[in-house]
Amino acid sequence: MYDFAYHKPSSVADAVKLLAADPDARAISGGMTLLPALKLRLNKPTAVVDLSGIAELRGVKREGGTIVVGALTKHYEVATSAEIKAAIPALAWMASTIGDTQVRNRGTMGGSVANNDPSADYPAALLALGATIQTDKRKIGADDFFQGMFATALDTGEIVTAIHIPVPEKAGYAKMKNPASRYSMAGVFVARGPAGVRVGVNGAGANGAFRATAMEAALAANWSPDAVASIKMDPAMMNGDIHGSAEYRAHLVTVMAKRAVANAG
Amino acid sequence: MNVVAPFEGIGASVRRKEDLRFLSGRGQYTDDINRPGQTHAFILRSPHAHAEIRSIDVTAAKAMPGVLAVFTGADMAGIGGLPCGWQIHNKDGSPMAEPKHPVLAEGKVRHVGDPVAVVVAETKAQARDAGEAIVVDYNPLPAAATMDQALKAGAPQVHEGAPGNLCYDWHIGDKAALDAAFAKAHKVVSFETTNNRLVPNAMEPRAAIGEFDPQSGDYTLYTTSQNPHVIRLLMGAFVLNIPEAKLRVVAPDVGGGFGSKIYHYAEEAIVTWASARVKRPIKWTAERTESFMSDAHGRDHVSRAELALDADGKILGLKVHTLANMGAYLSTFAPCVPTYLYATLLAGVYTTPVIYAEVKAVFTNTVPVDAYRGAGRPEATYLLERLMDVAAAEIGMDRVEFRRKNFIPVDAFPYQTPVALQYDSGNYFATLDAALQAADWKGFEARRAAAKAKGKLRGIGISTYLEACGIAPSAVVGSLGARAGLYEVGTIRVHPTGSVTVLTGTHSHGQGHETTLAQLVADRLGVPLANIDIVHGDTAKVPFGMGTYGSRSLAVGGSAMFKAMDKIIAKGKRIAAHLMEASVEDVEFDRGTFRVAGTDKTKSLTDISLAAYVPHNYPIEEIEPGLEETAFYDPKNFTYPGGCHIAEVEIDPDTGKVSMVNFTAVDDVGRVINPMIVEGQVQGGVAQGIGQALLESAIYDAQGQLISGSMMDYTMPRADDLAPVSVATHTTLCTHNPLGVKGCGEVGAIGSPPAVINAVVDALKDYGVRHIEMPATPAKIWNIVNGGRKMAAE
Structure with missing residues (x-):
């Protein structure tokens, strides 16, 4: 990979500031897509802003009829979350089929959603469940968020912070x-x-x-x-x-x- | 109390001695080795399949941080090309086209991945950065990316010295006799097939470290090789002009080879040569992407076969026409694979009286193709065993009975085939019967019906195969074009207190030699396994050797050790006779004990070795001190493992996905030294065979770009792609080597692909499928199922 600066902010606000200051910086979550691209020298960011130190982006909780998944929640955590298994077992099962053990313990829902790889699992689920994607500055419905292959409604420097999923029948x-x-x-x-x-x-x-x-x-x-x-x-x-x-x-x-x-x- | 030591000799499933270091991450692979002052090489490779190099500008690269040197083909112009170790002759007796294979491209690149320049820098990243700063002005040329393209009139020429892109046009067999056999045939069955191109993908990528000692003028090459002495010979004598005595080649722990690490590669010569220029050790380790575009690929045949039958279903003759892809250059042993390792196997296990085969080898703008686990025998076996199923179906005979009817009888050995080989032993009826029973062949229709009730298509397939291992004798292969001897070397060094070091010219890269070869010594000399050390993979330690390929290590290397042990025992008897005051003729030896026949006078091997190294009471005038013997063993013939593989599959007609349900292998590998290791070797081979049959395919586009150039698109078998593989053996002994062994490393990859495809075709029999090409991917099968449904609906 090429050299780049590395930042590890501990709050969303700091992360947003770092990304805003440098349009060629890239946010990294689990790194399951960005890291291989860096290693193959297909991507040359000036800086990598590592979100993994931001505690507020972690965790799964149920708020009434909605499951709220923090963006940094790993696939393994989705697959094994008691709340998700009880409310949306199909989503937990989906997470258990992503990649392999190593990927499931690194890759995050927020990262997958922000990347919108056409072959990724989550975008189809969030479309079907009518989820809402929460970013550092707004809420975007899944229908508006996913805009085709690797394209999303995210602005440059905007970070996915959580995914709100209505519990289905x-x-x-x-x-x-x-x-x-x-x-x-x-x-x-x-x-x-x-x-x-x-x-x-x-x-x-x-x-x-x-x-x-x-x-x-x-x-x-x-x-x-x-x-x-x-x-x-x-x-x-x-x-x-x-x-x-x-x-x-x-x-x-x-x-x-x-x-x-x-x-x- | 008597403590009985566990039996560690021939036939014991001893746990592998090497596994502790492998499983605990303490193996020493080439990339684990770091030499003082080591630098790193990056190889710039061609992005084009075929292009003229107008110019290369390395000025900017040389000025980059950490860069010690940049070399191109012009710098290496005085160096020899990578040699080819086998010369085939055309039908008319002329030699094959053998164009130069430059170490670094000279004026032209001929495949994507062809090395163009090398950067040597302090770090790997610096070398790579500088590599990106090299400016190559290419003039891209049209490519001959496939054999089809290469053989068309007016096709782009890969080499000027190979008109029509033909390397050779070779044949074997009696054409007139074949025509006569076909003239009286009751039926002729034709069949065409492609044997898919494979990327070997050993777990450990290739790596090399070159080191030059300016004080002594000695070179050392650490490399991921299956045969370090062969690399020393080829690179020293033909490429770099370094005398053997000044060149040491070390192949330390090697993480899988499957043939792809037999050959002498450009990177080995580059780091060795360049290390003398920069006077620092240079390491190069391939990235996986480089492996895809620079390791020799495997298979890639297009064949047409015709089988002549009489009215009773007896085979009268076989005619085969094959096109074999050589890639852009001749890899070390490429020419012999589609000829003497392929066409000579076309009799298989059958009494086919006449066979005629023609093989054209074709240059294309692709990575060179060479031997890959099985090398020629999988191609022959696949063609033949698919043809047997197609023919049985066409004459309406049960496919098992058709095979049985044409088997070489048990009492017909030694059996001379019409394609040069003479089989020494085998019992194809026994392996067939054992496999049919183990696979519950009779109960299959009930399982098919049960699957159908669940909406699944179940099929069963069989392959009764034979292969040839331990390529030899040297004089014969020499007459067929081999430019090397094919003997093996073993040294048995009995130390003063009775422990043993074995030096073997074979090389272990996953086979478990450190265990199996030690078992040979434990069995014969009675030395505990723990006191036996196997040394391999270092030309400075091992006298000589031809390495490991063609399942030869036990049959040839083990036999050399056996011969060396003969000498140890003979010398030991003379020493024992002296110590026990008996005549040599009266001394017997059995597993570590010398005994005067008919008496209770004995000496242990340790008594003898101690006497040999501390010769106080010793017949010094007659016998030299010491107890170390070396033997070179040149086999009298190939060995002929064979057997029966049965695959059972289930297809999901909605998706086309094939699931392996069961796999049964009953193999005759000769005497089994370690049943557990044999089982593992067969399972590994079957995994690769299933990979070829269902999953793997190297695909080039029309421009010569490798589309399946990474694990994202090249389907390596995973555990869940496989089935439980039940392995059994039925032994007939090899009659011409002292161990009675035949070889087990390749049988799995040879016997299994046709069994799997025969099962897939059987599963699809309601759709009128005659054949499906490998790999039988879900999309391919869905097309058949979908097309079949359409046909049914029309």
Whole structure:
């Protein structure tokens, strides 16, 4: 990696100040994406602002009908959180399928959300659950937050601080992993709850995570795997590569949607 | 009270002596070694598959902090190219095209990853920073990225000296006899297939440290090699012109090789040569990305086979045409892989009376391709064992019965094949029957029905394979084009108080030699395992050796040790005869005890070794002191492991994903020295075979960029991709080596891929599938299932 300055602030305010002062600085949380990019010299920030020392960004709590997940909460903590397992077991299970043991003990929900990798798991879940992303200066609904592959509503220097997730009545997740990278090749998160019936899709889309609205309508009318079985996705909207064509991914979305509904019960 | 020592000899599943240091992180790999004053090298590599180098400007790089030197091909112009160790001759008797393989590119780059320049700096980061400051003016040229592209008329030429990108056009077998056999065939079955290209991906990336001692003029190279003496010979004699006596090559602990660490690589020559220029030791360690683009790849064949059958399903003849990708340059042993390690294996375990095979080797703008675990035998086995299934289906015969009908009979050994090899021993019926029973072949249809009830497609596949190990004898391989001898060397040093040091020319990089080879000594000389030390991997310690590949370490290296032990025992008997005042002929030896036959007069090995090193009462006029013997062993023939592999798979028709459900291997590896290590070797080989069959594929695009150039896109097998692998052995002894051993390192990777694909095809039989190419990925299978459904609907 190239040389860079390293900062480890202990408050969000200090972190924001550091990032505001240097547009070429990058915030780092678990570092599961940024660190490999640095090591491969694909990224050359002037400074890295390490958020891991900010205690206020940690922890999971339930506030009425909402689960609030601190941005620094690691995938392992999401997977094993008693609150999340009780309120949104599908989300806990999703977290348990991310990466490997090492990644789950480093990677954070806030980092994943801010990065919005098209193959990451969480964006589909947050879309489906109708979550709200809290930053250092505002709250942004998931629909507005996720803006396509690696694109979000975050301004330069803006930090995700927490994710607010309304507790659903039902939710389920299923995914097909890329055989090589084990990232999601097609993952579908379905939920019925305060935000209505919603379906989030990761991995497959040509432009990142998205909502499958036709599936939402079908499930709103009939919450069952059969309801989505005949809904075909448009391959033109899908990603194709050496691991599978756009047609294959379109097909997988339907299969995973069925399985996600079945998993939701 | 009698304390009975645990049996540590031949046949005991002794725990591996080396594992404590490996498992506790105390192995000494090349990158763990740091020499005083050490510097670091960064190799700048070509981003283009094919380009002319107009100019290289290193001025800025040389001025960067910490930089000691920057070298390009022009600086190394006086140095020899990387040599090829095997010369194949064309059909017309002319030698193969053998273009120069420069250590650093000379005027042209020929694959992505081709070394262009080297920076030597105080730190690795400084070397890399400076590498980015080198300005190379490339004129990109159209690439011959695939064999298809390379063989087209007007294709870009990889080398001027290889017209049409042809390295050689070779054949074996009797064409006229084959045509006659086909003329009377009742049926001819044709089959075409591609053997996918693989990236070896040893866990430890390649690394090298070159060190020059200006006082003595001695060079030392620490390197991740399977055969340090071969590297010393090739690099010293052909590349850098350093006499053996002035060049020491050390291959310390090596973390996996699978063939990819046999070859002499440019980086070894670069750090050795440059260390004399900067007069400091230089270390280079590959990053994983570099491994993908600079370690020799494996397989990459396109083949067409035709099998002639009579009305009863007996094989009358086999005709094979194969294109083999050599990549951009000839790696050390590349030419022999698709010829003498491939076409000679096409008889397999069958009585095929006539075989004719033609092989064209093709240059492409890709990483060089060479031997990878199995080397030629997996390619032959895959082609043959898929063809057997296709043929059985086409003539409507049960695939097991079809195989059994054509097996070489148990009483036919030694068996001469029509493609040069003579098998010494085997019993293919026994391994087949044992595997069928262990896999519950008979009960499969019930399991298929149960899977179907759950919406899954279950299939079972079989492969009855044979391979050839311990490439030899030297005179024969020499006549076939080998530029090296293929014997092995073993020294047995019995110390004064009876402990033993073994020097072996083979090399252990995961095989467990420190245990297995010690067991040979424990068994024969009766020395406790703890008192036996195996030394390998250092040309300054071991007299000579050809290293480890082709599952040869036990069959050839172990046999050399056995011969050296013969000499130890013979000398020991003479010393014992003197001490016990008996005639030598009357002295017997058994596991550490010399006895005067028919008496209770005995001497231990320790009595003898002590007498040999403290020769007070010693026949000094007749026998030299000391107890150390060396033997060179040149085998009389290859060894021929074989057996039966059975794979059982379940396919999810909705996603196309294949799950391995079960894998059964019954192998004849000859005498088993350590059953636990054999089991581990077979399991590891099967894991790589499953990887090839279902997961792995090196893919180049039309411009010659390696698309699957990292673990993100190249699918290495993980634990959950595999099935429980049940391993059993059925032994027939090798008849021509003193241990009766055959070799077990490669059988898993050779026998398993066709078993897996046969199982996948069997699972898809309702979809009318004749064949599916490796790797059988979910997307590929979904296309078949989806297409099949469409067809059914139409």
